[in-house]
Amino acid sequence: MANGSSNKSVVLSDVRKSYGGLQVIHGIDLTIEEGDFVVFVGPSGCGKSTLLRMIAGLEEVTEGEIAIKGRDVTDLDPSERGIAMVFQSYALYPHMSVRENLAFGLKMARTAAADIERRVAQASAILKIDHLLDRRPGQLSGGQRQRVAIGRAIVREPDVFLFDEPLSNLDAELRVSMRIEIARLHRELGNTMIYVTHDQTEAMTLADQIVVLRDGRIEQSGSPRDVYEDPANIFVAGFIGSPRMNFLEAEWLGEGMIRVGNAAMRTAIDGSGLTAGEHLLLGIRPEHIAVADPGPEHITAQVEFSEYLGGTRYLYCQLEDGQSLVVEQRDGPDWQAGEKLSFAAPEERRRFFAKDGRRLR
Numbered sequence: 001m002a003n004g005s006s007n008k009s010v011v012l013s014d015v016r017k018s019y020g021g022l023q024v025i026h027g028i029d030l031t032i033e034e035g036d037f038v039v040f041v042g043p044s045g046c047g048k049s050t051l052l053r054m055i056a057g058l059e060e061v062t063e064g065e066i067a068i069k070g071r072d073v074t075d076l077d078p079s080e081r082g083i084a085m086v087f088q089s090y091a092l093y094p095h096m097s098v099r100e101n102l103a104f105g106l107k108m109a110r111t112a113a114a115d116i117e118r119r120v121a122q123a124s125a126i127l128k129i130d131h132l133l134d135r136r137p138g139q140l141s142g143g144q145r146q147r148v149a150i151g152r153a154i155v156r157e158p159d160v161f162l163f164d165e166p167l168s169n170l171d172a173e174l175r176v177s178m179r180i181e182i183a184r185l186h187r188e189l190g191n192t193m194i195y196v197t198h199d200q201t202e203a204m205t206l207a208d209q210i211v212v213l214r215d216g217r218i219e220q221s222g223s224p225r226d227v228y229e230d231p232a233n234i235f236v237a238g239f240i241g242s243p244r245m246n247f248l249e250a251e252w253l254g255e256g257m258i259r260v261g262n263a264a265m266r267t268a269i270d271g272s273g274l275t276a277g278e279h280l281l282l283g284i285r286p287e288h289i290a291v292a293d294p295g296p297e298h299i300t301a302q303v304e305f306s307e308y309l310g311g312t313r314y315l316y317c318q319l320e321d322g323q324s325l326v327v328e329q330r331d332g333p334d335w336q337a338g339e340k341l342s343f344a345a346p347e348e349r350r351r352f353f354a355k356d357g358r359r360l361r
């Protein structure tokens with residue numbers, strides 16, 4: 001058996017993809033456990049869809065191997081892989097009713113009529129679209145169409161569901177409710193799901209495992225908490241989180257001390273590879289910064305702009321040397337533009353990066 005034990009659902013081994021002479025996926029190794037919800041996230045063009053489409057069998061793999069449930073599927077047709085894919089565009093047949101759309105793939109696969117009926121009834125009950133079965137796609141809202149598209153995947157009873165940005169055509173409110181629906185679906189069905197999005201809220205809320213991609217390589221793979229709290233490098237630190245992590249120029253002073261703007265603070269990083277005077281970046285998330293009394297360890301900055309959002313306030317600040325700092329305030333005084341404040345971030349919340357983006361620990 002290609003990739004061993006039964007709790008592995010999808011295994012990618014050194015998967016590469018080139019279009020003509022141009023390599024866009026550069027040797028991806030990834031193991032997805034049975035029943036996990038895995039989200040591929042990354043900036044436009046990083047290769048998320050290409051990777052998903054290779055798992056689906058819609059794109060040829062240039063090099064490497066893909067196994068699903070221990071079976072090498074690299075050269076198999078999509079229909080032989082035990083997968084079902086939900087597309088952003090829904091891809092419904094406009095001239096067929098919802099019922100016919102749901103049944104179509106099964107009919108083509110010569111599934112017995114009674115079985116088709118049972119599966120269609122089951123999927124439409126799960127998705128609460130029973131009352132829409134006789135309508136055509138043109139008579140449905142965007143959210144309802146997406147439910148039908150998901151229903152078409154469910155009736156196939158696949159081992160693995162693949163979602164390619166399924167919510168990106170929906171308005172903001174509907175996205176949130178469909179996101180919750182998809183999470184519920186995963187809990188109810190328990191199947192492995194692989195989901196592509198560029199929306200990091202979707203990634204954070206849906207995933208058991210987030211795979212952060214950049215330029216056809218995995219930058220980090222881990223739980224949402226791992227990638228958020230323990231980013232492997234500056235790219236992941238800056239990509240996950242909104243507003244994004246602040247990165248401040250810092251200077252290593254030696255003996256555990258760094259200077260940031262006006263402040264000199266103690267750090268717990270291992271400075272053995274660093275020389276005094278070396279420049280680093282200090283990463284701190286906006287929600288981990290608090291207004292503090294002035295002191296040599298605290299960063300002084302002036303509020304340039306203050307944004308009130310109800311539950312939170314964002315302070316857009318500038319250090320004396322011109323660097324910017326975004327601070328999230330949950331409560332406390334309503335600081336306004338023009339105030340000069342001191343800020344502190346607890347030591348355990350500070351992250352350090354070398355100039356080349358490596359995480360320093």
Ligand SMILES: Nc1ncnc2c1ncn2[C@@H]1O[C@H](COP(=O)(O)OP(=O)(O)OP(=O)(O)O)[C@@H](O)[C@H]1O
Nearest residue numbers: 019024042043044045046047048049050051197198
């Ligand atoms: N058919 C193709 N021919 C040539 N290059 C392609 C083709 N399809 C994709 N690419 C290139 O492969 C890279 C990865 O594309 P892909 O669509 O997988 O990215 P993505 O992360 O899904 O982006 P997006 O979020 O914009 O959909 C891009 O540089 C893209 O230009």
